[in-house]
Amino acid sequence: MMAMLVKEPPESSKLWQAMVWTLRITVALQCVGNWRWLAQIGESPLLSWMISPEDVGGMRWAEATGLAVQQAIGWLALGAGLCVLLRPCAAVLGPLALLQLLIAVAMWRTGYGYPPQAAWLSPQLAALFPLATQSARIAAPLALLLLDPWRAERPLSPHRIRLAMGLLLGGTALVFLSHGIEAWNHYPVFIDLLISASGQLFGIALSQSHAEAMLSIIGLLDGLVAVACLFPRLRGVLWWMAFWGGITAISRVAAFGWDPTWHGAAIRMPHLGVPLAVVLYWHLVRCKVIGQQIQVSKAESAPSPVTPLEE
C-alpha cells in the first residue's frame, strides 16, 4: 500500500480534470452511439429480448411496443449524453449504467454475440460472456458517477476513488480478456473485419489464413495485457490498451464505411476512454508521489498523518 502526504485534494489537478473529462466525453459518445443504434437503426438485442416469446426467454411484447420503448430509450440516452457533458449526476449516470447492463443481459437472454465454446464451460455459463465483452461500457458511467458526482462532499473519499478505479480497471481487463478469447478463437466477424479493413485502407487482399494468424497474435496479446494491467503502475500497458481499444473501435468504420457503422465505433469508445482514464489517474498519482518526495526531502522532517490516495 503506497501512502502519501497529500494536502490538496486530487480533484484540483489538471490530470484529474483530464481524467474526468476523458470519462465524460467517453460516456457522451457512448450515448450518441446508443441513440443511433436504438432510436434510428432500431435493431438491437434489447428489442429482440422484448419481442421474443417466453419459450425462448423473451418478454413477448408486441413489436410496435418494443420499438416504441427502444426508441424512447435511445432518445433519452442522447439527452443523457448532453447532461453528462454539462453536469454529470446520479440521475443520469445511474440509468445509463443500467441501460448498458440491460443490453448485456439482453445479449445473454437472446444469444447475441460471440458464443465461447469449451468442454469445461457449460452453455449456461458461456451465455454470460456478453457481460464480459460489455464490461467497460457498463463501468464507464458507473465510475464517472463515483468520480464526478454532483453536490457530493469534496474531497472525495479514497475509498470512493479506489472503487471507481477498480471498476475501470476490472472493466478494461474483462473487455480485453473476452475480446482476446474471441480473437484467439478466430471469431469470423473479426476475420472479416481484418480482411475488409486491409482491403479498404491499404488495398491489400489479405487471405483468411493470414487474418487468422494475425488474430492469434492479437488474441494472445489481448490476454497478456488483460492480466498485466491488473499489476499497478504498468502505465505502458494501459497506454497500449487505450491505443488498441481506439483502433479496434474505429476499425468498423474503416472496414465497412461511415454509414451505417459509425454508431458501432461510438458505442465502443469506452474501450479507448476507460484505460485512458486509468492511466491518467496513475500519472496523477505518480506526480503526487514525486512531488511529495521532493517536499519531504526539502523539509527533512517527519511525515504527518497520511491520506491514502491509492493502493
Next chain:
Amino acid sequence: MHSNITRRLSVLLVLIAFFSCGLQMSSASAEEAVLSKKGQPIQWRLIWLTDPATSATLSWSTTIAGKVHRVHLRETNGETKTLVEAQRNGRYSGKSPELYYHHAHLTKLKPATEYHVTLESDGKQSPEMFFMTAPAEKVPVSLLFGADSRSGHKERRLMNAMLASMVAESYQADRVPILALAHGGDFILSGDRLDQWSRWMSDHELTVGPEGRLLPIIPTRGNHDFGELFNEVFSFSAEERTNYYALNLSPEIRLVTLNTETSVAGDQTHWLKSELEASRPAHRWLLVQYHKPAFPAVKPPWINLTHWVPLFEKYNVDLVCEGDGHNIKRTPPIRNMKIDPTGVVYIGEGGLGVGQRTPKTSRWYLQPPHAKTGSDHHVQLLTFDKEKITYRVVLLGGELFDEHFLPVRTQGNSGVGLRNAE
C-alpha cells in the same frame, strides 16, 4: 389457373386439419413422450449434403449408447433388403438429455427411386418409412424453403405437420413432387443447448406424414445454431468449420448453401466464385440459400452484400433464399443496387415458427408493386419446370399469400442473363 390452385389449397387445408389432430399435445410433453422410448430409434431425419440422386444420410437418436445401429433398406418395388451400418455413432455434446446420434450414409442409390427404410438400434426398430431420391432426368420438381424455427414451438409443430401434408399432396398424380426442405437456419435459440436441439429433432418427426414419407432436409447454419451440435445433428464431420456446400436437385437445378456464420469475406467467397463459375453454364436454375440477408426487410444488411452480391449478379443467380428477418419477403430483380429486369431476386426471411416482424416497406427494394412483403408463419414453395420457376408463399393454414413467376434466363448480346418475356 387460379381456381385450380384454390381447389388444391382447399385439399391442403383439409389435410392439415386432419394431420394437426395429433398436435394438441404440447411440444414439451411430446418431447417427453419421444424421449421415453428407451433404446428405440427416435428423432429421425433424412439429410442431403452431397448428391441426392445417389446418396443420402439417415440420422437418428437413441437415449442409450447401444452397440449395433443400422438401416434396413429396400427399393419399394424390390425384394432385396440391404443392411447399412451407421458409420458414425456417438454421444451428442451436452449433458442433458442423455442422447446418442447415429448417422448412416447411404450411397449408390438409384435416382428417382423410392426406398423403404427401417432404423434399428440393438434390435429395436423404428416404424418403416420411405423416401425418394432426386431425379437424374430433366423433370419438373419442387423445393420447400423456410427458415427460423427457433421459437414459437407450437407454430413450429403445426408448420411441420403442414409440410408433411404438402409433401404428401405433391406426390399425387399430375402434381410436381416436393423433393426436400431447404432450411435457411436458426433451428433453435442457443446452438450449444442439447435440450433445445432434442426438442427440435423430436418436432422434426412431424414432417414425416402418416404414410411414412421422409422429407429430406438441406440445412444451413444460422447465427443461433452455433457450436458443435449443428454438425452432430446434421452429420457434418466433427472437424467441419465451413458448412458451405452445393448439390444438384436435378441435372438442371443447382442449390448452393452458404454460411453467414463463418468468415464471409475469406475463403468462402473464393469458393463461391469458383462454384458459380462452374455451375452457371451447366444448370438451367441456380439457387443460393444462406441465413443473414443481404437485402433484409427488417434488419441492417450483412457483410455478404459487399462480398457475395456482386458474384450473384456476375453469374446471374436465379433466386437467393435468405432467413433471419422473421417476415415474408420477395424483392424485385436487383442489379447494381437498383431494380433491373436482369437482376437477382431475393426471397425468404423465415417463418417456420418464429414470431413475425413487420417489414420496413420504405426500403427501395421492398416497395410494391415490384416487391411483396408480409408477416405470417409461412414456407416458400418453389416449383421448377423448363420455362420458369413458380414461387409461392404458403401460410400456416394453407392460404396462398404470394405467387410469382421467374422466367428462365437467356444470354443477351451483352452477356447479361436476360429473362424471357421481360
